[in-house]
Amino acid sequence: xxxxxxxxxxxxxxxxxxxxxxxxxxxxxxxxxxxxxxxxxxxxxxxxxxxxxxxxxxxxxxxxxxxxxxxxxxxxxxxxxxxxxxxxxxxxxxxxxxxxxxxxxxxxxxxxxxxxxxxxxxxxxxxxxxxxxxxxxxxxxxxxxxxxxxxxxxxxxxxxxxxxxxxxxxxxxxxxxxxxxxxxxxxxxxxxxxxxxxxxxxxxxxxxxxxxxxxxxxxxxxxxxxxxxxxxxxxxxxxxxxxxxxxxxxxxxxxxxxxxxxxxxxxxxxxxxxxxxxxxxxxxxxxxxxxxxxxxxxxxxxxxxxxxxxxxxxxxxxxxxxxxxxxxxxxxxxxxxxxxxxxxxxxxxxxxxxxxxxxxxxxxxxxxxxxxxxxxxxxxxxxxxxxxxxxxxxxxxxxxxxxx
Numbered sequence: 001x002x003x004x005x006x007x008x009x010x011x012x013x014x015x016x017x018x019x020x021x022x023x024x025x026x027x028x029x030x031x032x033x034x035x036x037x038x039x040x041x042x043x044x045x046x047x048x049x050x051x052x053x054x055x056x057x058x059x060x061x062x063x064x065x066x067x068x069x070x071x072x073x074x075x076x077x078x079x080x081x082x083x084x085x086x087x088x089x090x091x092x093x094x095x096x097x098x099x100x101x102x103x104x105x106x107x108x109x110x111x112x113x114x115x116x117x118x119x120x121x122x123x124x125x126x127x128x129x130x131x132x133x134x135x136x137x138x139x140x141x142x143x144x145x146x147x148x149x150x151x152x153x154x155x156x157x158x159x160x161x162x163x164x165x166x167x168x169x170x171x172x173x174x175x176x177x178x179x180x181x182x183x184x185x186x187x188x189x190x191x192x193x194x195x196x197x198x199x200x201x202x203x204x205x206x207x208x209x210x211x212x213x214x215x216x217x218x219x220x221x222x223x224x225x226x227x228x229x230x231x232x233x234x235x236x237x238x239x240x241x242x243x244x245x246x247x248x249x250x251x252x253x254x255x256x257x258x259x260x261x262x263x264x265x266x267x268x269x270x271x272x273x274x275x276x277x278x279x280x281x282x283x284x285x286x287x288x289x290x291x292x293x294x295x296x297x298x299x300x301x302x303x304x305x306x307x308x309x310x311x312x313x314x315x316x317x318x319x320x321x322x323x324x325x326x327x328x329x330x331x332x333x334x335x336x337x338x339x340x341x342x343x344x345x346x347x348x349x350x351x352x353x354x355x356x357x358x359x360x361x362x363x364x365x366x367x368x369x370x371x372x373x374x375x376x377x378x379x380x381x382x383x384x385x386x387x388x389x390x391x392x393x394x395x396x397x398x399x400x401x402x403x404x
Contacts (some may be wrong), residue, residue, distance in 0.1 A: 005068060027031060059115070060170065066226045067115035074268060075216040076143055076180055078208050080121030092306055095286070108358060115224030119145030119160070120182055137174070137217040142167070143180040144223040150184040152390045154320040155344075157192045161199045163223030176221065194298025198243050233353030236323060240352075243324065247299055249306050251326055257285050260400065263313035264292045269312050270334060271388040279398075280312075293318045310401055314387075319345040322337050327353035332401040334394075336361045336387035339374040355404040359397035361387040 075082040082403040120143060124347040142164055148156035161181070167173050179200055186192035196205065230236040243253065260280055262273070263371045270276065273290075280288050289308075293301055305324035308342070313319055322331050322345065332348045335341055338360045349356035 025145045062231055066224045068163055069115050071220040071223045074220040077214045077227055078211040109126050114302055115222055118222060118224040122309055139290060140174050140176050140219040140221050141178050141217040142176045142221045145182040147291055152190055153319045154191050158229055158320055159225040159227055162226050162229050164199055166226060167221055169235060177203055179203045180211060182208045191298045213299050221307055228351040230351040232351055236352040247302060249303060255259045258309045259307055260288050260310045261308040262290045265314050265316050267382050268314050268316055269386040271386050276394060281403045322349050322354060323352045330355040330395055330401045330404045333358045334389055339371055356399055357400045359389055359394050361389045
């Protein structure tokens with residue numbers, strides 16, 4: 001073929017129309033073959049990357065020591081992350097035992113080299129063993145784990161998936177089209193399913209049981225748990241506006257009239273709820289709405305929060321919905337006892353741009369004398385029981401919340 005082409009070029013002045021067509025076709029086939037060869041070489045070099053030892057690209061540490069880390073050339077299966085080699089000083093049993101009390105120190109985080117409170121199993125194995133069974137994704141894959149693998153607790157779900165939103169706000173973040181969540185798939189029409197749709201939007205979400213083969217990616221973004229849900233009011237406003245727009249909710253300016261929403265709970269019930277409701281209804285320019293969140297859809301809960309100026313609730317996961325209140329509104333959290341003060345939802349409210357205050361019930365406990373004692377023994381379980389708050393303790397806290 002090459003000799004024939006050279007001969008034709010030497011005779012180009014006397015080339016017949018038929019020979020011109022053959023010359024054109026030969027040149028075209030030669031160019032296409034060259035392009036295919038280059039493309040195959042690129043693919044083989046891409047596949048060769050799997051043989052390179054993976055390494056940490058970077059980790060971002062958030063305000064509460066939560067982290068978002070990016071791994072290069074890592075694989076994921078239904079059991080967790082699969083690496084070529086163990087990460088430095090990694091101990092499988094240690095990362096899953098890190099708890100919120102106390103928060104891990106920065107030194108501990110660096111030792112483990114994956115996000116604290118990631119709740120994802122990591123093991124070392126040769127990628128060569130799975131090179132014929134994996135899918136290799138160009139780009140990034142996001143994964144996160146959960147301390148509550150199958151429950152419907154809104155907070156425990158939100159604290160893990162919101163690292164995805166935090167990552168998406170980074171300047172270096174790239175679009176992520178596939179997500180793997182290491183937990184049971186929540187039932188359709190639950191708060192968790194609705195919240196998941198708002199966080200991941202157009203990304204394809206898989207749950208651990210749906211991962212039936214190993215998936216490898218150029219970059220695996222591994223999220224820890226972000227206890228405060230947001231890094232601050234600015235990020236909270238971005239997320240809230242996105243949810244409002246998705247659900248067709250319009251923000252309303254704050255006026256003199258106060259819309260109060262009181263959350264009823266199925267456990268840790270405020271026994272004297274009716275007495276507290278009567279006190280609220282005596283206040284001028286105040287409208288009271290009493291709701292049980294578990295009976296409402298995700299969208300209904302968000303709409304109620306968007307209209308709420310003051311949210312009152314016993315301590316519990318329903319307070320996670322406060323993130324959908326507009327900025328500069330207030331939250332009044334009710335605790336069974338002065339020994340059972342937990343700052344969790346206060347932190348979330350402040351990160352969302354809200355004012356937070358609290359009132360205490362009068363429960364007594366023989367097993368604890370301080371807050372630290374309460375969290376180190378059975379005081380937490382004991383205080384899941386019902387409780388009451390005296391008006392003399394509730395009204396000052398209410399006045400504080402309304403003054404905001």
